[in-house]
Amino acid sequence: MADLAKLAGLSKITVSRALSDSPLVNPETRERIRELAREHGYKLNISARNLRLRRSHTVAVIVEMKPSSDRTMFDPYPLGLLGGISQELTAAGYSVLLTTRQGATAAAVQAADGLILLGQGVHQDAVHRFDKLGVPMVVWGAGLKGDSHVVVGSDNRLGGAVVADHFFRLGRRHPVFIGNPSHPEIYERLNGFVDALGVHGIKPLLMRRDEFTADSGTDAVHSLQARKVDFDAIFACSDLLAIGAIRGIQQMGRTVPGDVSVVGYDDMPLGASFLPALSSVHQDWQEGGMLLARKVLALIRDEPAQSETLPVSLVVRST
Amino acid sequence: MADLAKLAGLSKITVSRALSDSPLVNPETRERIRELAREHGYKLNISARNLRLRRSHTVAVIVEMKPSSDRTMFDPYPLGLLGGISQELTAAGYSVLLTTRQGATAAAVQAADGLILLGQGVHQDAVHRFDKLGVPMVVWGAGLKGDSHVVVGSDNRLGGAVVADHFFRLGRRHPVFIGNPSHPEIYERLNGFVDALGVHGIKPLLMRRDEFTADSGTDAVHSLQARKVDFDAIFACSDLLAIGAIRGIQQMGRTVPGDVSVVGYDDMPLGASFLPALSSVHQDWQEGGMLLARKVLALIRDEPAQSETLPVSLVVRST
DNA sequence: TTGAAAGCGCTAACAC
């Protein structure tokens, strides 16, 4: 900047103002300086600016990247979120600092102006650990009632409810839920499902399955068969589970959707091109990421921010 | 730091040395200072350090996040890479700055000490754009011969070759390749496949398919049938394609693996729990990410770094 | 083994 100032015959501060679009500077002067900067390949020194402004202009995104079979954290899911987050933060002049839980002790993370937690609900210990940093924080997932964190997540209750409605309208009266309700998000799906069916006096059966694999889905259906359970609809809380369930149903000699309706969750590409094409609950990850970003930004600016749930939609295909 | 110095009755610089593990400082003094720092929740100001050291201690990772059907960029893939990158860079005291191509004009990205490009091969225009930044850069994908970029990628030629060997040992003599060889990585797979088969005097058929979906795989098989092609093995360059191909084969009234052997690529979770369980070429994304990170770090330190390909392995399951 | 001085590149506050 000092060099540009010398070249332009002006002072450093005028250069600074010109480059940061300050209204204090004469438009012509500004253009001249900008041109000079371009010409000489000038680049703003972020560290110096951040030091001066006492801000890092950075938001740390802490991701659970260990692909555990326990959690649907592999899939298109995290990338969609990250895309939305990145887009929104970049537009606001903030950087996205990507870390795992282990890496979160790094000085750069501690210095972040804000924190976004992905892949762990509010219930996890991790959240409390990061609470202590005293930095604006937003969490993806399902909120706990009475919890004071800002949580953004898709409306899992609604997800359960729309599937319930769908089944009821199809005349299904013996629905089954497959999944692991000890995950808060899954628990909400189950809840929405149960409540919406309850209105019609229907009580679904819960088949608890911890793994989110196709095998696990097939196995669940085999169990139903072994227990001679009468069922005509399955709501699986992941697409892989759903696909496995369909396989199990076909092995029983029954048809989908003739004898049994099946709906999955997440609307993964594989489901759409599966045969029969899987009906599934769709969530807009990108939008979720953008919302997460906007919330941290609000908190950073000392503006209020509330938890928010995103709508989901049922994509009805052939199952 | 000045505060800590006052508290300890020492000078700023001694505090700085103590906290950065300088051998110049008395071990007892160091411990005393560290204890003090902990006690008072002292946090290093990264911007100030970076300003002084004239480094950002940041590596920008530029990801193509638009999930195009053209490329398998959704999937576990990028997260595995990102995990490896993050792990390695964090351990070296560097931060991972995540951006998209659009966001790459941000000042923070321009200030990065290094660049990692994901999701676009060396052939893309994007690479040349980033070249101009004059920052150490490493690219994921397939290299071009004669190209001077540092490229890390899995050994796609080997991937093709192991599948060829596998087919030959099974007695298959009429193999087909399904995929889009205009992608450099896919092109290499095809090449390895063709060359390894050529040794045995076998010439595979290329079924060009641009989409990496299951439908596209099914369609490819239907085309083979319509053209009355005699085939007994299919190498699909994605798992989704392979699954679609298997469906097509079954619709023809033929069996997998009885009549036709099928191998996919990427070894996605869905393939393993597909029925029949899909054989696939496995790549170690995590390791790839770590390697990418180590290469940029080397370049940043002005050490030499060469392109490198990672081995892949064929996971033989039921197809 | 410790310290004093200097300065990295930027911008807010206050003149003019």
Place this chain on the structure above:
DNA sequence: GTGTTAGCGCTTTCAA
């Protein structure tokens, strides 16, 4: 509309 001064918090000389 432009300039001067000062200082953000750190580490590399150089000196003791």
